[in-house]
Amino acid sequence: MDPKPAVSSAPPKQPEDRRWRMVDRAMRLYGFQPHALIETLHAVQESFGYLDMDALKYVANGLKVPLSQVYGVATFYHFFSLKPAGEHTCVVCMGTACYIGGAADIIKGVSEKYAIAPGETTRDGKLSLVVARCIGSCGLAPAVVFDNEVDGKSTQKSVLEKLGRWTNS
Amino acid sequence: MTLEELQEIAQTELEKQLGFKHQINVCVAAGCLSCQSDVVKDAIQQEVVRRGLESTTRVKGVGCLGLCTAGPLLTVDDKTLYQGVTAADASDIVEALGGRSVQRLDCSIQMPFFSRQHKIVLENCGKIDPERIEEYIATGGYLALYKALTKITPPEVIDQISKSGLRGRGGAGFPTGLKWSMVSKSLNSTKYVICNADEGDPGAFMDRSVLESDPHRVIEGMALAAYAVGANHGFIYVRAEYPLAVKRLKIAISQAEKMGLLGYNIFNTTFSFDIKIRLGAGAFVCGEETALIASIEGRRGTPRPRPPFPAEFGLWGYPTLINNVETLANVAPIIAKGGEWFAGIGTEKSKGTKVFALAGRVKNTGLIEVPMGTLLRDIVFDIGGGIPDGGKFKAVQTGGPSGGCIPEQFLDMPVDYESLAKVGSIMGSGGMIIMDQTSCMVDVAKFFMEFCMSESCGKCVPCRVGTAQMHDILCKITDGNASQSDVAMLEDLCDLVRNTSLCGLGQTSPNPILSTMRYFKDEYMAHVVDKTCPSGTCKIHSPVGGVK
Numbered sequence: 132m133d134p135k136p137a138v139s140s141a142p143p144k145q146p147e148d149r150r151w152r153m154v155d156r157a158m159r160l161y162g163f164q165p166h167a168l169i170e171t172l173h174a175v176q177e178s179f180g181y182l183d184m185d186a187l188k189y190v191a192n193g194l195k196v197p198l199s200q201v202y203g204v205a206t207f208y209h210f211f212s213l214k215p216a217g218e219h220t221c222v223v224c225m226g227t228a229c230y231i232g233g234a235a236d237i238i239k240g241v242s243e244k245y246a247i248a249p250g251e252t253t254r255d256g257k258l259s260l261v262v263a264r265c266i267g268s269c270g271l272a273p274a275v276v277f278d279n280e281v282d283g284k285s286t287q288k289s290v291l292e293k294l295g296r297w298t299n300s
Numbered sequence: 301m302t303l304e305e306l307q308e309i310a311q312t313e314l315e316k317q318l319g320f321k322h323q324i325n326v327c328v329a330a331g332c333l334s335c336q337s338d339v340v341k342d343a344i345q346q347e348v349v350r351r352g353l354e355s356t357t358r359v360k361g362v363g364c365l366g367l368c369t370a371g372p373l374l375t376v377d378d379k380t381l382y383q384g385v386t387a388a389d390a391s392d393i394v395e396a397l398g399g400r401s402v403q404r405l406d407c408s409i410q411m412p413f414f415s416r417q418h419k420i421v422l423e424n425c426g427k428i429d430p431e432r433i434e435e436y437i438a439t440g441g442y443l444a445l446y447k448a449l450t451k452i453t454p455p456e457v458i459d460q461i462s463k464s465g466l467r468g469r470g471g472a473g474f475p476t477g478l479k480w481s482m483v484s485k486s487l488n489s490t491k492y493v494i495c496n497a498d499e500g501d502p503g504a505f506m507d508r509s510v511l512e513s514d515p516h517r518v519i520e521g522m523a524l525a526a527y528a529v530g531a532n533h534g535f536i537y538v539r540a541e542y543p544l545a546v547k548r549l550k551i552a553i554s555q556a557e558k559m560g561l562l563g564y565n566i567f568n569t570t571f572s573f574d575i576k577i578r579l580g581a582g583a584f585v586c587g588e589e590t591a592l593i594a595s596i597e598g599r600r601g602t603p604r605p606r607p608p609f610p611a612e613f614g615l616w617g618y619p620t621l622i623n624n625v626e627t628l629a630n631v632a633p634i635i636a637k638g639g640e641w642f643a644g645i646g647t648e649k650s651k652g653t654k655v656f657a658l659a660g661r662v663k664n665t666g667l668i669e670v671p672m673g674t675l676l677r678d679i680v681f682d683i684g685g686g687i688p689d690g691g692k693f694k695a696v697q698t699g700g701p702s703g704g705c706i707p708e709q710f711l712d713m714p715v716d717y718e719s720l721a722k723v724g725s726i727m728g729s730g731g732m733i734i735m736d737q738t739s740c741m742v743d744v745a746k747f748f749m750e751f752c753m754s755e756s757c758g759k760c761v762p763c764r765v766g767t768a769q770m771h772d773i774l775c776k777i778t779d780g781n782a783s784q785s786d787v788a789m790l791e792d793l794c795d796l797v798r799n800t801s802l803c804g805l806g807q808t809s810p811n812p813i814l815s816t817m818r819y820f821k822d823e824y825m826a827h828v829v830d831k832t833c834p835s836g837t838c839k840i841h842s843p844v845g846g847v848k
Binding site for chain 1: 501502505657666748
């Protein structure tokens with residue numbers, strides 16, 4: 132994971148940004164107790180799509196938890212992302228059934244065509260490639276999620292075709 | 301809520317159901333949903349309305365119908381099963397109501413996939429609408445809770461569970477009754493019940509299906525467990541990767557609260573119990589009890605040495621009972637029908653049924669529930685329908701990254717905790733991946749080791765460093781760069797990591813290597829000595845003839 136999350140390049144979020152209300156709500160729901168940390172980070176990610184340093188500091192302040200601990204938790208769990216995602220996200224499931232079904236081939240194909248490794252976003256910010264541990268759709272292996280829509284029995288060809296529609300290539 | 305009110309809800313619901321001549325149940329669990337079953341459901345509903353049949357025909361979304369590979373699935377009047385339905389079929393399906401079924405969509409419910417199953421945990425799956433508590437109550441739901449709260453004492457509830465022989469379905473198979481009595485013996489006035497729904501095994505989706513298809517069963521099980529051990533607060537720790545399960549759980553909890561089946565003074569007794577949901581955040585190690593507790597407390601999910609066990613020192617230091625989703629889903633039927641009934645199913649030491657997620661190179665992938673002790677061959681070839689495309693069975697992997705690969709010679713083995721342990725695998729949570737000749741066993745071992753390596757929490761050295769070392773050697777083998785001494789080193793490392801790691805993740809991580817080495821040593825040797833991969837999976841670049 133990137134040791135230095137994006138800080139200076141992005142403009143600082145305005146406290147009046149409506150999206151913070153969701154975060155405040157999550158913290159209030161648990162009485163601003165430190166054990167609400169993971170729930171609050173979920174709220175941040177849901178509102179903003181990722182966790183940046185401003186958000187981590189905000190949560191640390193709100194719950195009175197050391198920033199180091201917030202950062203530790205945010206980087207420990209795979210679900211949290213410290214970088215903004217691309218316009219579109221392609222999640223390739225690498226559960227056992229999908230792996231047996233050829234998921235590695237799909238990842239290789241996407242990585243090579245778009246020159247991104249799993250977890251990265253293309254330079255134009257169009258596409259993020261994510262590898263999931265198991266999305267639980269093993270009956271449909273290999274499964275690929277295109278922007279929250281699960282697609283089953285995928286092949287390298289079918290995935291590249293779908294991605295081509297997003298990226299016009 | 302009183303018994304009369306509960307019965308009235310059930311009665312009203314049953315009458316309502318009888319008022320319909322036809323019932324179309326469309327599977328809206330995750331598998332079928334990803335084949336657009338919601339669109340199919342809407343199309344059928346529209347067709348019913350268009351023909352003016354809405355007063356006699358009911359279209360509803362139900363949980364998993366099991367045969368995920370043939371989705372979207374739907375049943376008509378519980379007698380006809382249609383597979384691979386699209387929105388364009390809506391008109392034909394409605395047309396055929398009451399008459400002959402639509403031939404091209406027909407899927408026989410007589411086939412072994414359905415007839416060989418024995419459903420306890422999944423009995424309501426595919427029958428009730430998971431988002432309506434009334435339907436669960438109409439099947440006799442929450443009656444077990446009523447019976448326990450008003451007629452049975454907590455020690456008697458534990459006694460029934462002990463008698464039933466129920467063992468933890470999360471993997472280790474610890475006797476549930478014993479676990480409950482440990483927590484109940486603690487004198488602390490604050491106790492917690494946690495439902496472990498952090499189904500992290502790659503290739504397993506049983507818990508997800510139960511939560512998506514019949515969430516109230518798990519809630520009732522938790523309430524019974526809480527009553528038995530003397531807890532008043534519960535948590536469900538569920539993966540954030542299962543948004544649909546989370547949504548349905550939230551609906552179910554709020555419905556139960558509104559009806560007074562959760563909250564204060566349930567059934568006008570002194571028993572109070574509430575449930576909160578906590579989202580996991582994608583860490584496999586959080587399936588381990590102490591790591592799960594750390595995660596609920598808002599910390600990094602790292603395990604700690606046991607004892608003290610969570611039964612004495614758990615969430616925030618209070619005695620805590622942690623049970624898996626499937627374990628809790630078995631509780632209500634046991635209390636309703638008695639421990640002896642449950643003990644009559646299964647084998648001598650493994651009672652009841654087990655839900656498996658059948659996947660990989662098998663014709664019928666999906667969710668099945670079979671009695672303990674069912675032969676592996678029956679599961680793979682009868683229920684699973686064998687290997688597709690004329691492939692040849694090679695191995696079946698159970699237990700995920702902590703389990704092992706079982707080769708062909710053990711196909712006639714009964715599936716229970718003891719038999720699986722004997723051949724070097726484990727029951728695990730119930731993922732069952734079938735492999736054919738196209739899978740390289742070294743590559744499979746490497747796949748699981750990569751999983752354990754990146755999921756290791758990093759707290760203890762043997763697991764953090766050992767899994768990385770083992771993975772390195774496996775990479776060397778699959779790349780064709782390994783020597784005999786590497787294999788010997790790998791065996792040593794397996795032994796070391798197994799015996800010195802802190803938690804189950806590390807201790808069981810060598811299992812995939814050990815079991816593949818035991819049964820497929822020749823494949824390892826082919827990579828090491830002949831520099832070839834028998835199945836052609838590993839791309840070994842080496843001079844023809846190999847280097848010795």
